[in-house]
Structure formats: C-alpha cells, structure tokens
Amino acid sequence: MRVVRVIGLTCAGLLAAGAGFYGWGRMDASTAQTAAPPPPVVTVANPLVRKVTDYDEFTGRFEPTATVEVRPRVSGYLTEINFRDGQIVEAGQALFVIDKRPYQTALAQAEAQLAGATAQLAFAEADAKRSQELVKSSNIAVATHEQRIQQRQAAEAARKTAEAAVARARLDLEFTEVRSPVRGRVSNRRVDIGNLVVGDGASTILTTVLAEERLYFVFDMSEGDLLARQQQAGGSARGxxxxxxxxxxDGETAWPREGVLDFLDNRLQAGSxxxxxRATFANADGALTPGQFGRIRVPRGEPYDAIxxxxxxxxSDQIEKVARVVDDQNIVRQRKVKPGPIQPGGLMIVREGLSKTDRVIVNGLMQARVGAPARPQPGAIEPAAAPQS
Incomplete structure (x- = not known):
C-alpha cells in the first residue's frame, strides 16, 4: 500500500513539472513575440519640382573698362596738383598744371608774327591791285605785275603759316593743364610739384585713371564650353x-551681380x-575693385522642370549615388540616382532615378533598412534658410 502511494505521488510530481515547463515555454515565446521592435519611423516627402537653369562656372578677374596713363603733352615744371590720391575724378578735370609762362610768351610772339603777316598781306594785295590798273595802261611791264602777284601769294602763305603758329601756341598753352580723359578713380601722383616733366615722345607718366563705374569680367572658356554655347545659340558662337x-x-556664396556676356575672342588659343x-557688370556702388578674382556662371540651355x-x-553606395524611398506597401526601397548640381538652400537636382510622386526618405535614413518595413510620416521639402551674416 505504501509503495502504491509513493508511485502515485511521483507521477503527480512529474505531471506538475511537465505542466510547468510547458507553461514556461509558452510564456517565453509570447514574451519574445511582444518584444519584437516595431518598424522605424521615417519622414518622407515628394520631390520638389521647380524651374531651374543649368550653369557653367568659370574663374576670372574683374578689369576696368578703360585704363588711362596720364602723361603731359608739353614739357615744363609742375606748379599745381589738383586731386587727392585715390579720389574719383571727372572727365575733363584738370589734374596737373605745368608752368604756363613760357607758353603764354610763345603765344604772344606767335600772335605778333600773325599781325605782321596780316599787314604784309594787306600791302601786297593793294600793290597787286595797283599794278593791275597800271599794266592795262602799259605804264608798267607785265613782268613787274606778275612779280607783285607772286608777292601777294607769298604774303598769303606767310599769313597762313603765322595762323598755324598761333594755333599751335594756343594748343601748347592749353596742354599745360593735364586733364583726365575719362571719369574714374585716380591712382597716386608719380611726380610732385616743382619737378620737370617731359612731354611728347619721352613723356613722363604722372598718374593713372581707371574707369570703374562698369567693369569687365575676363575669363577663359574651353573649346567644349564654346561648342555648348554654339549649340545653344543655334550654331553660331557670336550668338x-x-x-x-x-x-x-571670392568669399561670396550668392550671385548678387548680373551682367551681359558682350565679347568672345576671334580665335582659340592653340596652346591651351x-x-x-568677357562680360560687363555695373559697379556704381564701387563694391568691386579692378584686379579682383571672382567667379562667373553662364547659363547652359533654357529653364526646365527639375526634381x-x-x-x-x-x-553614396561605393561609386554610385542612391536615394531611399518607401513604396505603397511601406517597404524601404533603394534607387540609383544621377545627381546634378547643388542649388541654393541645400537642394540637389536629381536628373535620373526619381519621379515627382516618389516618397523619398528625408529624415530617419540611418534607421531605414532596404527591404524592411517602415512607418512613413509625411513631410515637406523646402530650401534651407540662408545663414544670416
């Protein structure tokens, strides 16, 4: 009887242990199923579609539209300097004055010679007129009359020579004031008051003036870029x-200056x-300085709808560029894309690989796994605000 009771208790214990192990196993599976992580939350948005223009960028230099070396046209000693180094001067403004006295004296002498030549001509004309009446009455020889006509002609020539000498003396006197031929910014003086300056062939450089209200931007374009411009203009580079x-x-991020491409050279450089x-830009505010380096962008083609x-x-996926999207089943997919240039606001043009209806992951890329589900949250694509200076 005792043996039977022990056996019964042993069986009951085994059954209880089995039931406990079974229940623990079910609880373990249920707990594991409950602890499985949910799909990650990602922000998706349709690509932004805007009209954009493609550009080619080049490096070049700003140059003045006119560069003038101010030189004297007559020789003499400087008596005045009528500008401040670096100031803006007007066209026709007198910058330097050369001692006028020798040229005033030369003008007075030329005018006196002109007066003498004028008197000599008047006498020669009267003498020729008298001889004409006398030769009609045979009171003088024809040869004498012809001689007096020749004297009149010589007096006319002498007067013209004297008139030219007066004009030249007046010019020389006018040239004692050295004027700026253009409006622009003057450099520093190269010669001080009291120095002798030389005119004409071996003339002294007194200063320089740069016209900078409008500036040229000069740059070099490759043959391939030239061909692109020709195609854009219908086959003509001049177009x-x-x-x-x-x-x-240099140092600017935006493109604040607009100008016009106004010149292409007449040949390609064989070596390069x-x-x-060359393009021309307004510089009324004086923000640009001749000689500065900069960048220019030239449009390539017409505006188009870009993604x-x-x-x-x-x-980056090794050597490829990719974007991740969420499909209709909320599964993450990867698309190979062909990127274009970066636009203002941190946006990139995608030339191939995406459509305007795709739900592109814009936030949560690190949690999204290709081929796995995700929980998309709607977002929007907007250009980033420009940093405030």
Missing part, C-alpha cells in the same frame, strides 16, 4: 554674346585650347 550672366567675388571671353531633394537624402 552667345548678349547672354545674361551672374558673377560673385581656350578662348577669351529637387535635400542634399542629405542622397547617399
């Missing part, structure tokens, strides 16, 4: 002249395979 272009100085080009996504939404 590119007149294109609206934009420029900026480039052609010289734009944040630059951060495009990843």
């Amino acid at each position: 590119a002249e007149g294109l609206r272009v934009q420029a900026r100085r 395979g480039t052609i010289r080009a 734009l996504v944040p630059e951060t939404a495009v990843l």
Whole structure:
C-alpha cells in the first residue's frame, strides 16, 4: 500500500513539472513575440519640382573698362596738383598744371608774327591791285605785275603759316593743364610739384585713371564650353554674346551681380585650347575693385522642370549615388540616382532615378533598412534658410 502511494505521488510530481515547463515555454515565446521592435519611423516627402537653369562656372578677374596713363603733352615744371590720391575724378578735370609762362610768351610772339603777316598781306594785295590798273595802261611791264602777284601769294602763305603758329601756341598753352580723359578713380601722383616733366615722345607718366563705374569680367572658356554655347545659340558662337550672366567675388556664396556676356575672342588659343571671353557688370556702388578674382556662371540651355531633394537624402553606395524611398506597401526601397548640381538652400537636382510622386526618405535614413518595413510620416521639402551674416 505504501509503495502504491509513493508511485502515485511521483507521477503527480512529474505531471506538475511537465505542466510547468510547458507553461514556461509558452510564456517565453509570447514574451519574445511582444518584444519584437516595431518598424522605424521615417519622414518622407515628394520631390520638389521647380524651374531651374543649368550653369557653367568659370574663374576670372574683374578689369576696368578703360585704363588711362596720364602723361603731359608739353614739357615744363609742375606748379599745381589738383586731386587727392585715390579720389574719383571727372572727365575733363584738370589734374596737373605745368608752368604756363613760357607758353603764354610763345603765344604772344606767335600772335605778333600773325599781325605782321596780316599787314604784309594787306600791302601786297593793294600793290597787286595797283599794278593791275597800271599794266592795262602799259605804264608798267607785265613782268613787274606778275612779280607783285607772286608777292601777294607769298604774303598769303606767310599769313597762313603765322595762323598755324598761333594755333599751335594756343594748343601748347592749353596742354599745360593735364586733364583726365575719362571719369574714374585716380591712382597716386608719380611726380610732385616743382619737378620737370617731359612731354611728347619721352613723356613722363604722372598718374593713372581707371574707369570703374562698369567693369569687365575676363575669363577663359574651353573649346567644349564654346561648342555648348554654339549649340545653344543655334550654331553660331557670336550668338552667345548678349547672354545674361551672374558673377560673385571670392568669399561670396550668392550671385548678387548680373551682367551681359558682350565679347568672345576671334580665335582659340592653340596652346591651351581656350578662348577669351568677357562680360560687363555695373559697379556704381564701387563694391568691386579692378584686379579682383571672382567667379562667373553662364547659363547652359533654357529653364526646365527639375526634381529637387535635400542634399542629405542622397547617399553614396561605393561609386554610385542612391536615394531611399518607401513604396505603397511601406517597404524601404533603394534607387540609383544621377545627381546634378547643388542649388541654393541645400537642394540637389536629381536628373535620373526619381519621379515627382516618389516618397523619398528625408529624415530617419540611418534607421531605414532596404527591404524592411517602415512607418512613413509625411513631410515637406523646402530650401534651407540662408545663414544670416
């Protein structure tokens, strides 16, 4: 009887243990199922579609539209300097004055010689007129009359010579005031008052004036860029002249200056395979200085509808660029894309690989796994605000 009771208790214990192990196993599976992580939350948005224009960028230099070396046209000692180094001077403004006295004396002498030549001509004309009456009455010889006509002609020539000498003396006197031929910014004086300056062939450089109200931007364009401009202009490189272009100085991020492409050289440089080009920009505020380096961008083609996504939404996968999207089943997919240039506001043009209806992941890329589900949250793509200076 005792043996039977022990066996019964042993069986009951085994059954209880089995039931406990079974219940623990079910609880473990249920707990594991409950602890499985949910799909990650990602922010998705349709690409932004905007009209954009593609540009080619070049490096060049701002140059003045006119550079003038101010030189004297007569020799003498400087008596006046009528400008401050570096100031803006007007066209026709007298910058230097050379001692006028020798040239005033020369003018007075030339005018006196002109008066003498005028009197001599008047006498010769009267003498020739009298001889004409006398030769009719045979009171003088014909040869004498012809001699007096020749004397009149010589007096006329002498008077013209004297008139030219007066004009030259007046010019020399006028040239004692050395004037700026253009409006612009003057450099520093090269000669001080009291120094002798030499005119004409071996003339002294007194200063320089740069016209800077409008500036040229001079740059070199490759043969490939020239061909692109020709295609854009219908086959003629000259058709590119007149294109609206934009420029900026080194250190600027925006393109605040608009100008016009107004010149292409007449040949490519054989050594470099480039052609010289030039655009003109307004500089009324004087913000640009001749000689500064800068960048210019020239439009390539007409504006078109471009697909734009944040630059951060495009990843590198070895040598390829990819973007991640969420499909209709909320599964993360990866798309190979062909990126274009970066636009203002941190947006990138995507030329191939995305459509305007795709739900592009713009936030949460690190949590999204390709081929796995995700929980998309709607967002929007907007250009980033420009940093305030």
